[in-house]
Amino acid sequence: MNHLCPLCKTSYPSDINFCVKDGARLIAENATADYNNPEIHNPFERQPQNGLPYNKASIGNRFAAILIDGLIFIGLMIPAAAILFFAFIYAYGNKEEIAITLCIIGGLLTLIPIAFQLLKDGFKNGQSPGKRTMKLMVIDLDTNMPCTRKKSCLRNVIVLLLGFIPFVGSFIEPVMVFATIDGRRLGDRTANTMVIDKSQYFN
Ligand SMILES: [Zn+2]
Numbered sequence: 001m002n003h004l005c006p007l008c009k010t011s012y013p014s015d016i017n018f019c020v021k022d023g024a025r026l027i028a029e030n031a032t033a034d035y036n037n038p039e040i041h042n043p044f045e046r047q048p049q050n051g052l053p054y055n056k057a058s059i060g061n062r063f064a065a066i067l068i069d070g071l072i073f074i075g076l077m078i079p080a081a082a083i084l085f086f087a088f089i090y091a092y093g094n095k096e097e098i099a100i101t102l103c104i105i106g107g108l109l110t111l112i113p114i115a116f117q118l119l120k121d122g123f124k125n126g127q128s129p130g131k132r133t134m135k136l137m138v139i140d141l142d143t144n145m146p147c148t149r150k151k152s153c154l155r156n157v158i159v160l161l162l163g164f165i166p167f168v169g170s171f172i173e174p175v176m177v178f179a180t181i182d183g184r185r186l187g188d189r190t191a192n193t194m195v196i197d198k199s200q201y202f203n
Pocket of ligand 1: 005006007008009010019020021022023024
């Protein structure tokens with residue numbers, strides 16, 4: 001059975017494990033989303049013990065990536081926060097029209113960090129800036145391809161929604177990452193994605 005590149009669809013002899021064009025880990029040519037068949041999805045290494053084709057990424061790297069992306073999120077939030085602060089000052093000084101205008105501008109500017117939070121895993125190779133730094137990536141388990149923007153929105157909107165649950169909401173996803181055998185938080189389970197070490201997919 002030949003090996004196929006999941007990215008560029010080039011076919012290779014079965015003794016070649018990585019694509020020479022883009023470095024992607026090759027899969028068996030007629031691979032399907034049958035994770036129970038180790039020959040199809042991970043013919044090159046010992047089958048991970050989590051029933052999935054990939055091993056759980058290092059927790060330390062995972063949280064470092066979250067920290068980096070979190071700092072970027074806060075950085076992107078600063079302009080909106082500054083403008084909303086001035087809106088408050090003008091409202092306090094009874095300059096209502098200026099305050100309302102600044103509120104609208106500040107509200108629109110918050111869309112930038114929110115868009116970052118939603119889309120961050122959907123660009124090149126399923127890597128947010130934090131994941132790129134920590135050599136992690138998000139894989140779409142439906143297609144065995146790097147995470148798409150749509151899947152990135154799905155896995156990350158869950159984080160935003162859980163944030164609305166008072167007190168415990170923000171802790172649910174980190175606990176899921178830490179405590180589960182595959183490191184898949186609720187967002188990953190919703191989108192059928194997984195965070196993996198990039199070396200498991202690209203060489
Ligand atoms: Zn390729």
